[in-house]
Amino acid sequence: xxxxxxxxxxxxxxxxxxxxxxxxxxxxxxxxxxxxxxxxxxxxxxxxxxxxxxxxxxxxxxxxxxxxxxx
Numbered sequence: 001x002x003x004x005x006x007x008x009x010x011x012x013x014x015x016x017x018x019x020x021x022x023x024x025x026x027x028x029x030x031x032x033x034x035x036x037x038x039x040x041x042x043x044x045x046x047x048x049x050x051x052x053x054x055x056x057x058x059x060x061x062x063x064x065x066x067x068x069x070x071x
Contacts, residue, residue: 023053025037025051029048042069043067
């Protein structure tokens with residue numbers, strides 16, 4: 001139990017911090033609604049515009065949600 005607590009403490013807190021500092025990828029089209037954790041996500045395979053890298057905060061502020069392939 002003590003080991004589990006230490007793992008949660010070590011990885012759980014760090015994961016949240018990295019989530020808000022990490023970058024995501026967007027299809028730079030007017031109708032794009034999703035963000036993607038990797039540039040080669042299959043959700044981006046239909047993108048006919050430029051794929052751009054932005055912070056997760058910026059994507060969220062523009063109403064983007066995480067791609068269903070990466071939930």
